Amino acid sequence: MHIQISQDFRKKTKAAVSSIVIFVIVYVLIFLFTIALALACFGGGIWLIAAKPMFLTLMLGAGLAGTGIFVFFFVIKFLFKKHLNDRSYLTEITRADEPELFKMIDEIVREAETNFPKKVYLSNDVNASVFYDSSFWSMFFPIQKNLTIGVGLINTTTKQELKAILSHEFGHFSQRSMKVGSYVYNVNQIIFNLVNDDESYRNSVEKFASFSGYFSVFASLAIFITSKIQWVLAKMYSYVNIRHMALSREMEFHADEVAANIAGSISLEESLLRLELANNSYNNVLNFYEARISKNQSSRNIYREQFFVMNFLAEQSELETKYNLPYVKLAESGLFNKSKLNIENQWASHPSTEDRVAKLRQLNIIKDVDSQPAKNLFKDFERTEEKLTAKLFANVKYEHGRTDLEFETFKTEFETQYQKDSFDKIFNNYYDNKNPDPEAQENSAAKDILFETLFDNEKVELVYTLIALESDKKTIEAIASKEFVLKTFDYDGRKYKAAEAKKLIPEIDQSIMEIKNLIVRNDSDIYNYFLKVAETQNRKQEFVNLYQSFSDYDKVYEEKYKLYIDLVNSTAFMSARTPFEQIRHNFVTLKSLEDQLKQEIRFYLQNPSLISEFSDKDLKDLKDYIEKEHIYFRNEEYFEANLQLLMNAINTLPYLLHRKYFLLKKDVLSLMKDLEENREREMIS
The missing domain is CATH 1.20.120 (Four Helix Bundle (Hemerythrin (Met), subunit A))
Structure with missing residues (x-):
């Protein structure tokens, strides 16, 4: 398979490579400086000892030579550093264990024209990744990659979707043109090691200093010189890293294109859009059991519970179902994101889901779909789920042993907890990220209004538009004060230079004030609407007192x-x-x-x-x-x-x-719900 490299990819590859070249030039100059320093210190030390042999000159000469050696070692220590991945949380599987899964990987590897992974692992989470143990020498000698597949991902995808996600991972290594990313990554790791990972180096210098008070002076000198070298390298790290991240974003798009060619655009799109829900569901289950550690409760199969929670949350959000899985549309995934600010985040290695979906729709590659659950690839997926669940809970310390919660008990308790900690759907998410207005007052001149208009999508969008505007303002203030360094950004469809950020703030303040006024007006309508409804049911004082209790506590x-x-x-x-x-x-x-x-x-x-x-x-x-x-x-x-x-x-x-x-907020909203439901019953009767 050969995929045409985009102009953006070429442009960002050139920028990344040029940054590496500049780094190499700077590094060579530093390297030559440290060699000269080491030779000077070593020669100076020998000369000092030879000129007047005595204990003092011996110590000073040895200390001076030590300074040169330590500074030189600092700039070459990355050669001996190897990055090892922690595998304690992983479970290795073989072809004999899961032949159908390995058959799918064979197909992906063949179509992507890359190598089969050295090892395949299962992890607990909702993700898939390819990793390898790397060092400086891995830029010159080929090393094999390992594949990790999350059971929480397998549990919430179809076979075709899993194939698309795994194809994306192998897409990173499918073409020679992608290997430049590997070089940029390794150079980035080298600079990071030089700038940040110096604990063992400092320990060695401190050990040298502890031998004698004479040596401590020279150890301080070595630390001072290396700190100045670190300052230069830190600047280089920022320079290279920005270009590395920009290239990484293009590599993500490229890997998506590989995946779309192998498994189709739609399969990758639908799995991407469901991923956040699947991950939230998994974390919900983890949080549920974390709160029950003190009760010594654990799970036999956390993934069965994840699947239940995912469908439960989908039902609460009234999502459609496809292939017995929640079908999340693009509009639903970004329902509460009303930001007008668009920054090509120079520190983000992944583009947004929205950007990835847009590219996939442009490709529009159609493939035959295998809509069976991905878990069917396994001989006995339930046994695999239980095995990884047991491994996960083995790390939890219980005071009096652990008891696995029955699945039906989990369902009941989770639903009860959810209802207890959330607000009723009748309010259409209006109060999920805002509170009733504690300043709302009775207005005898308030017009008659329908309940539906108080909490319709237009009013809910006001709340999330305000949140987005306030967030945008903070970011633009950071750009204006140069806390966030970039050249340009887009706001409300128009491109701005960073220097123009300050001019935007009054405009955003005006928008914030206008939206706040609309929300305050709607909150006043809500208060007066329920006052009237409560009055018709002889519960006005009950509503006023409860609302006042909330307002008093808010103050x-x-x-x-x-x-x-x-x-x-x-x-x-x-x-x-x-x-x-x-x-x-x-x-x-x-x-x-x-x-x-x-x-x-x-x-x-x-x-x-x-x-x-x-x-x-x-x-x-x-x-x-x-x-x-x-x-x-x-x-x-x-x-x-x-x-x-x-x-x-x-x-x-x-x-x-x-x-x-x-709880005070929930009491107010529960009373409002009760009043509205009574009104509707009275209307029907």
Whole structure:
């Protein structure tokens, strides 16, 4: 297979290669400088010793020679560095284990005209990747790649979609023209090693310095010189890395084209659009069990539960189904992204899903589709799922052993938890990222309005447009202040130079103010609509009181949260080197804040709905903390157990504050839902 390289690919390849050439020139100059320095230091050391042989000159000569050697070694240490991938979380499979899967890989390798992977592994996550252990010498000697396939990916794709995703991975190595990316990557790793990965080097220098006080002076000199070399290389790293990332984006498009030629455009598109939902579902299951570690609960098959959660969430979002999998449309995947800002992110190695889908649709390559589940490629996929689930939970420490939750129990508890932690669909996501307006007031002149118009797509889009505008403003302010360095960007379909960013801010501020006014007006309509509905049902006072409780808490929330910030700042000294007298003084100062903390926690512990998720141990520790006076420091020593109680209490405070806010908000929305449903029933009857 041969795919024509795009002009963008050629352009960015040239830019990447030119950056490497410039780096090589700079590096050679540094290399020659360090050789000259090493020879000068070594020669100077020998001359010093020979001129006047004695202990002092021997130590000074040896120290001077050591400085030259260490500086020279610094610029060549990458030659001995090998990047090894952690494989402890992977499970290797062979052709004998899964012949059908290997048959598919054979087909991909043949069509992509690349080599079969050295080893094939299964991982837990929702992803696929090709990796290899690399070093400087791998630029000159060929090394074999390894393939990793996530079980969470197999579980949520068709055979054709899995083939498309794996074809994309092999597409990175399918043509000679792609190998330039490998060289750019390796050069990038070399510079990164020189700039950042110097712990072992510094340890060697410190060991040299520890031999003698004389040597410590020369060790400091070596560190000073290498720090200046690092500064130069850091600049080179930014220069090369920007061009490496830009090339990586083009390589992603190229690999997509390879995948489309092998498995078709549609299969890759549909799998890409479902990927976020599949990944969120997997993480939802992980979070579910993370909260149950204290209850010693685990899963027998986390992937069966992932599949259930994926379809449950799809149903909640009213997504269509295709091939017994959620069918996510492009418009639905970006439903809440209303940003007008378009930056070709120089630090991103992957283009956006929207950009990739657009390219795939331009290709529009049609292939025969195998819509069977990808899991059918395995001899016994359920056994594989259970094996990897057991491996995943083997890393979790349980106090009293673990008990696998039955699947039906998981379904019930997950749905209950979801309903408990989310807002009803009746509000059409309007309140998912905003709160009821605490300043809303009764307006006797308010016009009659329909419930549907309060929460229609137009009103929901206002909320997410405001979020996008505020985010865009922050980014453009960063561009204007040069925190974010780039030459040009697009905003609302027009190209701007970075120097013009500041002029855009007033325009965005105006848009933000206009959108805010529309939202405030709609929130006022919502409040007055439900006031009228509540009045017709003789529940007006109930609605007013509940809404007022929410508003009152909203007004004091920031002040209560400030207590948490003050506590964090007042305990920061414990993680820094602090004189003993200062430590004692700090704990005296902390006392008044701690009294407020105990008062707040004591109040919240009286509310069962706020502490329903706490384990018995968590509750015991909190009660122990608030009921006793604890000593944190005595005889120049911290009391770790008591400090742990204090830090747990401090970190619990924001959870309690947020949880109360959420429950008050949910109470208001639940009452609003109840009022609307009663109104609809009355209309029908």
